Amino acid sequence: MLRDKIRNFCIIAHIDHGKSTLADRILELTHAVPERSMREQTLDTMDIERERGITIKAAAIRVNYQALDGEEYFLNLIDTPGHVDFSYEVTRSLGACEGALLLVDASQGVQAQTLANAYLATDRNLEIIPVINKIDLQNARVDEVKQQIADIIGLAPDTVLLTSAKNAIGIREVLEAVVTHVPSPRGNDDAPLKALIFDSVYDSYRGAIAYVRVVDGCIRPGQQIVSMASNRQYEVEEVGIFKLEEVPEWRSFPDEFENKPYIQKQQLYNWDIENLTWEDWAPAVARYYGIISQMDDAIGKLLQKLDDLGISDNTIVIYSTDHGDMCGGHRMMDKHYVLYDDVVRVPLVVRWPGVIKPGAVCSEFVYNFLDIQPTILEILGLAPKDFFHGRSMLPLLKGDKPDDWRKEVVSTYNGQQFGLYTQRMLRNDKWKYIWNTTDVDELYDMENDPDELKNLIHEEIHAPMVAEFRKKLYEELLKD
Template sequence: MKNIRNFSIIAHIDHGKSTLSDRLIQSTDIVAERDFKDQMLDSMDLERERGITIKSQTICLPYTAKDGHLYYLNLIDTPGHVDFSYEVSRALASCEGALLLVDASQGVQAQTIANLYLALEHDLEIIPVINKIDLPSADIEKVKLQIADELGLDPDTAILASAKDWIGTEEILEAIVTKLPPPQGNPDAPVKALIFDSHYDPFRGTVVHFRMIDGTLRPGDRIMFMSNQAEYTVEETGVFQIKRVPQKSITAGRVGYIIAGIKTVSDTRTGDTITVKKRPCEKALPGFKEPKPVVFSSIYPVDTDEYPDLAAAMDKLKLNDASLVYEKDTSAALGFGFRCGFLGLLHLEIVQARLEREYDLSLIITAPSVQYEIGLNDGTMMTIENPALYPDPVNIAYIREPYIRASIFTPDTYMGQIMQLCLERRGINTNYQYFGSNRMEMVFEMPLAEVVYDFYDRLKTVTQGYGSFDYDMLDYRQSDIVRVDILINSERVDALSQLVHKDKAPFRARQTCEKLKEEIPRHMFKVAIQGAIGGKVIARETINAYRKDVTAKCYGGDITRKRKLLEKQKKGKKRMKMAGEVMIPQSAFLSVLKSKE
C-alpha cells in the first residue's frame, strides 16, 4: 500500500487540467505514441469542443520514481463545472491529495477557491502548480502572491509548469510520490468501498468506479450497495489504464472498477458504499446524498412523429447519466414530450446537445424554471416546477423560492456593473473583500430563478470575460411569485406560461409578446398577443391583418356602394376570426426561449 498514491487535479475551467493529465499519461508510457490524442481522458466529442470535462475518468499510472521504486499513481479526474460539484466532492473523498492548478496569466478564480475548500474539507494534502508559465501574459510573482493571500498556501512550494511544453512534468510526478501520503486501510477488514462514478457499457452493463477503503474484493463475491440494499455477484474486478485491465483482486487503498451485471446506472449511486453480503461493514461511509435537480425544463420533438425516437433516446441517455430525472409531459401546443430535471444550466445544455447529436433529433426546450414550494390555505404544502401545475391564486397562502449564495471573482474595475446586474436580479450583497491590489470577491444572496435565465452570459459580458462565478444552494425564502400566461387570440398557450416574480412580470410579458409578434405570420384577421396574470392583461401586441382592397373595382359612382362592400368585408372578417386558428410556427417558441434581456 505504501507504493500507491491516489490524487486528483482541481482547477477553474480552462486552467489546463486535461493537458496536464495528457502529459502525465505520456510520461508513464501506458499509451503507445500512435494511439495518443489530445485530451485523452475526455472521451466525448462535446468535451473536446468545449474544452470542459463532463464525465470524470480514472486512470492508474505506473511510475518508476528517482528512488528506484515502482509506484501506482491513481489519477481520479473530476468535472470542472459548478453543476457537478457533488461528483467532485465524492472523487476528492477517494483521494489523499490533490494538485491545485492555477493559470499563470489568469490567476486564482472562483472555482479554484471553491474546489480548494472542498479538498480541505476532506483533509487532502495540496500541491500548488502554476501552469501555463510559457504564455507572454504570465505573471508568476503576482500569482504566487495570490496563492499566499487568497488560498493560504505556501507559494514557495508551488511547482512552475507548462503542460503544453512539457515543463515541470517530472517535478510534478516526483512531488506526487514524495509529498502525498499513501492510503490507509486494512486489507483483512470487512469490505468497505466508495463509489465515485459509473458508466454504462452496452455489452457488460454498468461499470462501477470505486475506491477500496478496507478489505479485498474478488470476482465471485456477493456484494451489496448500502443505500438501496441491492445485491449483485462480482464478475470482474480491475483497474483503468485507458482500457480496462482485469485484476484477480482489488485490495484496500486501490482504485478500480467492478462489473457485476448491473442493468442500470441509476442503481449505482455516486457516494454510495459497497460491502460484501457475507461479512458486511458496520456502517456506510459518510457524505452520501441523492443528486437533486435544481433546474427544470420540458423537452419536445419539433416533429411530433419523432416522439417514439425521443423516448428511446431518453432511456439510452439515462443509462449514461444517472443524475438526469424525467417524466412524461404533454402540451396542447407542442404535443407529447418529457419534463426533465437537471443539476444546472450546463447540464441542461449538455443533455440537449447529446440528444441532438447522438440521436439525430430536433428539439424544442421550454424556458428553464426552478422548484417552488407553495403553502395552501388548508395547511398543505406542494412543490411545483411546471407552470401548468400552478394552483388557483385564491388558495395560496405563500410561495417560497430557492436562494443561492453566489460568489463572483472579478477585477475591481467591474464592481459597479456587477453590482447593477445582481441588484437587477434581486440580489442582496452580503459581503465583498479585496485580494491583492485590484482583485475582489463579491458575495450575493439571490434567487436561483434569476440565475438560470441568462445570468452567466450577462456576467461574462459586463466583465469582458474576466469575471468568474460559483454558487451553492442556501435555502427557500418567501417571495411574490405569479404565473404569466401568454394568450393568442384569447387562447392560452400552455408551453409559453412562466412563473415570474411579480415585479418582473410586466417586463417578461412585454418581451415575450414582442418576440412572438416578430415570428407569427400575418393572417387575414387581426391577431392579439397578450400577457396576463390571471384575468388581468399586463402586455399586448397586435399583428395587423392582411387587407384586400374590395373597393378597387368602384371607380366613381355613389359612396354608398363602397360602404356596402366594406361592411360586407367587415362581417366576413368577423366570421373568419371566430373560426380561424392562429398558426404558431416552431420558430416562435424557440425565439422566446432564446430571448436575451
C-alpha cells in the same frame, strides 16, 4: 501490491486552467499510452468534452511511475471537471483521494472554482500541491499568482510548482511531488469490505461498471456486495484496475513478418488469429495485467507475513519462471517457434535482507534455472556439483561482477506442437542471432530495435558479425 507504493490523487482547478492537458502529459511521461495513440484530452471520453475542451465526467486511470528514488509507484489519477455546474463530480472524486493537484492558470490567477475546489479538498484533509500552469504564456504573472495562492488559499509560495502542460515543462517535478507529499492510502485488507463508489458507467456488453475506492477489505469476482444507498445486494462479475478505453498496444504488435521465418506467420493461421486487431486483443491483455496485479498482491502478502513473523532476515525469497508467453506481442499467442524476448527473457527477483539492497537492479546475463542451484549451494557453504551447467550468482547478489562473467547467453527450442522445428539463439547486450535450421536465420539490433521487428540477417554490412555469431554459437553448443 504494497499500500505504501500507491498514491491516489486528483487534479482540480477552475475551468480551462489546463487539467486535461496536464493529465495527457502525465500519461505520456509514464508511457501509459503509445505515442501514436495519444490525442488531446485523452481522459475525456465524451465527444462534447473534446469538442468544447472541457471535462464533464471525472475520469480515472492507473499509471506506473518510476520515481527518482528508484522505486516504482502506482498512481491512481482522477481528472475532474472545473465548471461550477459539475461540482458534484468533484466532490465524489475527492473522497477517493489522499491528495490533490490544485492547478492555477499563470495568466488568470486564482478564480472562483479554484477557491471552491481548494475548500472542498481542505474539508477532506487532502494534501494539496499547488501548481501554476501555462507559465510559457507572454502574459503569465507567475510571482503575482504565487502570492495570490498564499494570500487567498493559504499555501506557502515556496511549495508552488511551475508547469507548462502544453509544452511538457515541469511534469516530472509534479509526479515527484505526488510521490513525496501525498500519503499512501490507509485501510485494513483483512477487515470487512468498505468502498466508495465515486463514479459508474454502463457498458452495452458488460452492464454497469462501478468505479470504486476500496477502503477496507477486498473485492473478488463472485463476491456478494451490498449497496448501502439502495440496500440491494449484487454479485461481482469482474474486478480490474482503471485503464484507458484502449489498452496500450504492444510496440511489437504491428509485425508483418517481413523477411522472417514463415512459420511465425503460419502460427497465426494455426490459431485462427491472423485477422485479429488490437481491439480484439486488448481485453485479453487487460486480463493479463489483472493476473500480474493479483500475483504481485499475493507475493506482497507473503513478504509481509515473513516480516510479521520476524523471519525475513533469515529467509531468501527467489521468484522466477521457466519461460514467457506471447499475449499479442508480434500478433501471436503461446510460445512456440520463436525466441523473441517475450519468451526467453523472464523475471528473476531475489530478496535477501542485509545483503541485497532494496530496489537494486542487475542487468547481467543469468540462466535462471541453471544458476540458482549453485548459488544456493554456495550460500550454504557447499561446493557445486561438477555436472552443473550454471554458476553461482552470489557475487552478483552482493553487488560484485566477476571479470569473467558471461557476456552472452544461449537459448534453444525444439518445437513439437505443429511438427519439429529447431532453433538456437545467441544473444549479447546489443545483438541477437537466431539459427533456424529449416528457414531464414534472424538477426536483431537489440539497442535500436528492442521489439525485434526488423530482421537484418541479409544486410551485407552485418555478414562478418553473423559469421562470428555462428562460430561462437557452435562453440557454445559443443561445450554442452
